Amino acid sequence: MPRKLSYSHYLSGLLLVMLLIIGCEREPVEDYESEAVTNSSAFQDNVVKLDTLVFTNPLRTNNLIKFDLIGEPPAIKAGDIVYYPGIDGMFGKVITATRIGSRMVFNVESCQLDKVFKSVSFLDTVNSGTLYSRTRTELSEWNSDTLKLSGFDLFNNFWNSKPLQVQFTSGKIYSKSTIGELLLVGQGTDPWFDRCRLDFNYSLEIDGELTIKTSIPTDAQDSLLIEKSMFGPFIINGFPITYQVETWMGFHAVTTGDTLLSLSFSGVSTGNLALSYNYWGKWSLNQDNNIQNAEVRLFNGPRLSDYSGSIYISQIVTPYFCGEPAVSLINHFAVNMSYDLSVPAWQSIQTCNTVGSAFRSGQTWQGYIPDLLTTGETKLYEESQNGLLDNQPPKASFTVDPPAGFTDTNFKFDASATTDLEGPVASLMMRWDFDGDNHFDTEYSTERIIYNKFSAPGEYLVVLEVMDPEGLKSRTTKTVVVNLSSSAPVAFFTVTPESGRISDAFVFDASGCYDIEDGITKLKVRWDFDGDGIWDLNWTNNKAAVFVYAVPGTYIARLEVIDTQGLIGSTTRIIVVAAANIKPTAVFTVAPDKGTIETLFNFDASGCTDPEDSQESLRVRWDWENDGIYDTEYRTLKTIQHRFTVAGQYTVVMEVIDTEGYGSTFTKEIVVSNPNTPPEAEFSINPEPGSITTEFTFDASLCSDTEDSMDQLEVRWDWDNDNRYDTEYTTDKVIKRIFSVAGTYIIKVQVRDSGGLTAIKAHLLIIQ
Numbered sequence: 001m002p003r004k005l006s007y008s009h010y011l012s013g014l015l016l017v018m019l020l021i022i023g024c025e026r027e028p029v030e031d032y033e034s035e036a037v038t039n040s041s042a043f044q045d046n047v048v049k050l051d052t053l054v055f056t057n058p059l060r061t062n063n064l065i066k067f068d069l070i071g072e073p074p075a076i077k078a079g080d081i082v083y084y085p086g087i088d089g090m091f092g093k094v095i096t097a098t099r100i101g102s103r104m105v106f107n108v109e110s111c112q113l114d115k116v117f118k119s120v121s122f123l124d125t126v127n128s129g130t131l132y133s134r135t136r137t138e139l140s141e142w143n144s145d146t147l148k149l150s151g152f153d154l155f156n157n158f159w160n161s162k163p164l165q166v167q168f169t170s171g172k173i174y175s176k177s178t179i180g181e182l183l184l185v186g187q188g189t190d191p192w193f194d195r196c197r198l199d200f201n202y203s204l205e206i207d208g209e210l211t212i213k214t215s216i217p218t219d220a221q222d223s224l225l226i227e228k229s230m231f232g233p234f235i236i237n238g239f240p241i242t243y244q245v246e247t248w249m250g251f252h253a254v255t256t257g258d259t260l261l262s263l264s265f266s267g268v269s270t271g272n273l274a275l276s277y278n279y280w281g282k283w284s285l286n287q288d289n290n291i292q293n294a295e296v297r298l299f300n301g302p303r304l305s306d307y308s309g310s311i312y313i314s315q316i317v318t319p320y321f322c323g324e325p326a327v328s329l330i331n332h333f334a335v336n337m338s339y340d341l342s343v344p345a346w347q348s349i350q351t352c353n354t355v356g357s358a359f360r361s362g363q364t365w366q367g368y369i370p371d372l373l374t375t376g377e378t379k380l381y382e383e384s385q386n387g388l389l390d391n392q393p394p395k396a397s398f399t400v401d402p403p404a405g406f407t408d409t410n411f412k413f414d415a416s417a418t419t420d421l422e423g424p425v426a427s428l429m430m431r432w433d434f435d436g437d438n439h440f441d442t443e444y445s446t447e448r449i450i451y452n453k454f455s456a457p458g459e460y461l462v463v464l465e466v467m468d469p470e471g472l473k474s475r476t477t478k479t480v481v482v483n484l485s486s487s488a489p490v491a492f493f494t495v496t497p498e499s500g501r502i503s504d505a506f507v508f509d510a511s512g513c514y515d516i517e518d519g520i521t522k523l524k525v526r527w528d529f530d531g532d533g534i535w536d537l538n539w540t541n542n543k544a545a546v547f548v549y550a551v552p553g554t555y556i557a558r559l560e561v562i563d564t565q566g567l568i569g570s571t572t573r574i575i576v577v578a579a580a581n582i583k584p585t586a587v588f589t590v591a592p593d594k595g596t597i598e599t600l601f602n603f604d605a606s607g608c609t610d611p612e613d614s615q616e617s618l619r620v621r622w623d624w625e626n627d628g629i630y631d632t633e634y635r636t637l638k639t640i641q642h643r644f645t646v647a648g649q650y651t652v653v654m655e656v657i658d659t660e661g662y663g664s665t666f667t668k669e670i671v672v673s674n675p676n677t678p679p680e681a682e683f684s685i686n687p688e689p690g691s692i693t694t695e696f697t698f699d700a701s702l703c704s705d706t707e708d709s710m711d712q713l714e715v716r717w718d719w720d721n722d723n724r725y726d727t728e729y730t731t732d733k734v735i736k737r738i739f740s741v742a743g744t745y746i747i748k749v750q751v752r753d754s755g756g757l758t759a760i761k762a763h764l765l766i767i768q
């Protein structure tokens with residue numbers, strides 16, 4: 001008997017319309033023209049369809065739906081089903097409805113879609129409505145359909161208390177998805193789905209390099225969300241649908257005590273993922289792969305352990321119908337390399353696989369598909385014992401025994417450490433050049449051990465060349481020190497630093513001395529550090545010494561080493577000792593040397609000097625208020641500008657350092673005042689009035705200024721108001737004068753402060 005489905009089956013399936021719409025083509029998101037044959041949707045009797053002209057600005061928070069009101073809302077009671085048909089369509093069963101001012105607040109609970117609608121018939125094919133842009137971090141950028149990544153950390157933290165770094169060092173992920181078919185048919189008050197088929201056509205590519213660094217045996221896996229975006233909404237038959245896209249990248253690495261594994265990946269998978277149902281069958285998820293291949297190359301990895309490494313991408317698409325999630329669809333694609341220690345590296349196995357799955361992600365479609373549907377993992381590509389890795393050159397290596405000797409020493413050269421990725425050492429051919437003259441002294445041979453004597457003393461560059469059966473070659477070299485035939489020890493020492501100053505402690509190390517008969521612990525050494533012929537340290541078994549030079553100069557340090565038979569070897573090194581570093585001289589100028597809070601002061605430290613370094617290499621920093629905290633970083637630019645925002649007296653500190661970090665400071669006092677204000681002019685006349693015989697006294701001591709004292713102010717007088725002052729500026733504030741002609745006079749005084757600002761005051765004087 002066919003299984004009857006509630007209407008929630010139907011519209012839940014409709015959620016998957018947008019699952020298929022979400023393909024990653026970069027086209028504008030637009031509402032498409034539907035080819036549907038559609039009957040009008042009928043609402044259940046207790047559904048209140050909210051008027052979009054009354055209810056505006058919908059906002060949903062958990063179980064609360066809030067609307068702004070324009071006019072009066074309809075009567076809504078508990079138990080009603082409300083449906084808002086706007087672009088942010090919302091629905092639910094009302095628990096409470098409250099009006100708060102101009103806002104209506106519904107407390108709702110989720111309900112199945114058959115509680116909202118009676119019947120729908122819908123048949124459609126969807127081919128457009130795809131996302132148009134994505135925003136990524138600075139680690140990547142979108143180019144067409146490709147996500148490019150560089151230096152992208154998948155994991156950079158501690159794994160089992162030890163550091164682990166997994167980095168997608170370079171590469172790209174390509175993802176493109178389209179809809180193949182959507183077919184939904186249902187009708188009646190309790191509609192059946194005669195058929196539901198949702199096709200998701202995909203194309204996934206991954207190409208890049210993965211590096212895994214660890215200091216412990218590792219079995220680690222992790223994933224990282226590299227994209228999460230919402231797209232839409234789309235209106236399909238009046239119903240709003242949006243969709244969410246999540247793209248994850250992950251890894252799985254297994255090593256046994258190795259420190260570095262680097263893999264190069266390249267993989268492609270294209271095909272179809274379909275979710276389908278018919279009334280006589282069950283829900284099923286099918287994945288058909290059209291093209292699947294992968295290649296994994298090891299370009300740096302351990303040689304003495306099993307290991308495997310894989311990288312994968314998963315894309316999860318979740319549609320939202322009227323704000324509710326229903327079903328999510330996953331396409332998972334991975335490429336992998338595994339290596340068995342018991343077989344050559346070129347016999348490693350490379351695989352790629354895809355897994356399709358669907359799972360419930362919300363309550364809209366509940367009870368009609370299992371929690372998880374999966375196609376199961378399908379191995380799509382495998383290469384074994386096919387020589388996939390190109391032939392690599394052998395790696396030449398040899399030892400010398402002893403590492404230094406004499407003209408009668410028969411040196412042993414052993415190339416057993418030479419390796420080849422593709423074959424055994426016995427298949428390699430070797431030849432030797434014992435004196436580094438580019439003419440090989442032996443022919444090619446499979447012998448790995450050879451002996452040689454050097455007839456003359458000197459330093460010899462020994463070259464080993466190795467060739468594999470396919471003709472690829474590699475070389476390596478070592479230097480052999482040969483002395484005259486004698487059992488005298490070979491003297492050798494290092495000095496740190498090789499050159500320095502009189503303030504430096506030079507460390508001398510003679511542990512590299514060698515004797516064919518005696519071990520290093522039996523040898524004694526002595527030192528002449530300055531080459532004056534006087535031994536500064538006498539014979540001692542201690543091979544290390546420290547010496548400080550008191551005077552700059554070039555010295556020849558001499559070492560002698562003596563063995564148990566009294567035979568002596570010696571060697572020398574040149575030591576260059578410079579004078580002690582002299583601190584730089586700090587100095588700067590400032591212009592102007594005083595000002596106001598509006599003044600932009602110019603500081604110039606280009607006069608700083610140093611005996612050892614050029615002026616350009618010196619670095620300076622500034623402390624504007626001498627609080628011990630420098631307000632700038634060190635920089636080579638010697639000029640800077642600064643404005644003080646508060647009046648006061650400041651001590652400015654400048655520090656200069658040379659290339660060795662030696663420094664000195666210089667300070668200047670700067671007085672910063674508030675902006676200058678004009679003075680106030682005033683004066684008195686005594687007596688007043690008078691006659692042509694009266695001697696009048698004019699006193700401008702009543703003038704004042706906020707910034708200057710009375711002694712700093714200057715005045716001048718105009719006796720007849722003709723705008724031509726009859727006196728020059730003077731700091732004398734009192735002046736006497738007799739007027740010879742009777743009349744009425746306007747007397748003016750002009751006062752000037754030290755900043756050049758002036759003020760004028762006038763008084764009337766009558767002469768009888």
